[in-house]
Amino acid sequence: MATLVLGTVGRVIGGPIGGALGALAGQAIDGRLFRGAAREGPRLTELAVQTSSYGTPIPKLFGTIRVAGTVIWSTDLIETRTTSRSGKGQPGTNSYSYSASFAVALSARPIRGVGRIWAEGKLLRGAAGDWKNRTGFRLHLGTEDQAVDPLIASAVGATPAYRGLAYAVFEGMQLADYGNRIPSLTFEVAADAGPVASGAIAAMLADEVTGGGGVALGGFAASGASVRxxxxxxxxxxxxxxxxxxxxxxxxxxxxxxxxxxxRGARRRTVAALASAPREVAVAHHDPARDYQIGVQRVRRPGAGERVDRVELPAVLDAATAKGIAAALVAHSEAERTRRQVTLGPEGMAIAPGGIVRVGDEAGRWRVARVAVAGPATTLDLVPLAAMPVTAGASSGQVAAAADVPVGATRLVVAELPGLEDAPLSGPRISVIAAGAGAGWRQAALLYSLDDGASWIGAGGTAAAAAIGRVEVAPVAASPWLVDRRSRVVIVLEHAAMALHDADAAMLAGGANLALVGDELLQFGRAEPLGAGRWALSGLYRGLRGTEGAIGGQQAGDRFALVERDAVAAIDLPVSAIGRAVRVLASGVGDTVEPAAAIVTVTGASVAPPAPVHGAARVQADGSIAIRWTRRSRAGWDWVDSRDAPLAEETEAYRVVIEQADGSERTVEVTEPGLVLAAGDSARAVRIVQRGTLAPSVPLRFLL
Incomplete structure (x- = not known):
């Protein structure tokens, strides 16, 4: 309408030139007023962020692609309180954890399965199907006969089965690692067995489309406002x-x-300015080399112009293919600056838009962009077909992929160790050192039982993953008072990602490289890697913290654990637990069959003073035998003042058992580190035990 009006007014005012100018102005106005609504295709942004908004489109997925999905159902946060107690009469500690159950719609087309799942960019489920965090999981493939999800039905009541819609249900997902909220999830969805051609995808989207051919796409997500x-x-x-x-x-x-x-008409050809074509085209796509995250390939032409076009393709393409598409778009845009019109007779009505023509004997081929029929004449608007450019190599760039390391089953080392702190304990304690069979293990929940499994008490969780394994070559017997340079202990760690390190004298003095080998605590100065998780340890300080009685008792297959404070979880027990067996269970993400279990007998070693040392006997002038020894303490291990260690017991008391030559024994109680036997006493050996407040020490025995 505006073209007609302004063209007439222009001719009245300015003659033919005015009419042409008025018509051009009218065409611009008509183009703005009467152009059709934009037809939105799929965009990458629709697949990048998990949503739960009403009316959000759910894509139809093809091939294998990574999508975020849409939350279609969720519970409120579920709070769980756990009370752990340190022992009889001690106050309990309440800890709270939060979980949620929810469902995420993935595809409006049936799928074959789901591979990896990312939560906040970190792997929640690995390629092998192993979970990195605790959650229940069910996948509905979107078939037309799928059943109602039992969890949603129990929470909502009457609910649809969402047939034709593929969705995943998470049940009781632990949220501690995600700020106690449902994390943003993305899924590696396999909708087809392999790549799907672009033409075949089009044919599956609309019955009116005949596809075939095209580019083989690793994956594609069809969504948007229209099929067109x-x-x-x-x-x-x-x-x-x-x-x-x-x-x-x-x-x-x-x-x-x-x-x-x-x-049949006059030759009409127009060429638009170079600046009207994009100087640069950027193609955004899902890059399989980047774990299906967004990759961008750019192609820039020489010459004038500042226009930059970005094309978002919700398709899985490698970097080279994406760069080829960008180069083709640049070439097509530059070629389509040239337009040509040809006039045909009635035979031209048989040519539809999209056809390919060749004009007379001229070189080149043209695509029909528009057909206009006026009486017996048919006018074709043509654009040249551009030759496909040859692109240089493309790169996906530096990839910061989420590490997919297996978690594995929990491995436990449970022992009643002498107190590791400088201050003495007020009750017995067992130490739990744990790791996993895989490098992805992080923690496991702990339970313990004092009544042979009849009841269980929560003990929180394990500490950080430790370096644990087994002994392949055991240390030889050696003195606890000298550095053992003879032994070369070979250790096989649980997996190759575990590592040990050397320690110099200052580090050893600070407690570095303390390890439990069998039942002996020792330190090592040198750790030599042998490959495949095997290490050779040398430069040993033996029998530490009163464990000298275990020296020389190790054999191949015994336990090994690096004792670091941030890797040891403590379970404090009542005094009544001394002499009883304690069962411990640990359940982590990788313990899908059964929890890790261990049993330890509480002897009181954690609260007993170390055995006395430096026992000696001397015959005095009157024939009597003076027996002396040096006490040790379960406090003041650092010995910072170079004086006698503190007593750390309510009283100083010893029980001395005197072994007679005839095999009989008698017991003497003393309150100081010494005893005198009368002349002529037939004693041949003594055993000295320091009586602690909670438990006695291991005896010191020596011959007279």
């Missing part, structure tokens, strides 16, 4: 276009046959 928008996106990927053929749309490409035509 998706078809245009697919055409941008494979360089083809859609041509009407009766009531159907047929995919065409520049490889099709050309129809020869003869121009």
């Amino acid at each position: 928008g998706v078809l245009e996106t697919l055409a941008a990927i494979d360089g083809g276009w859609w041509q009407p053929d009766g009531h159907r749309l047929v995919r065409r490409s520049d490889a099709g046959a050309a129809v020869a035509v003869t121009d």
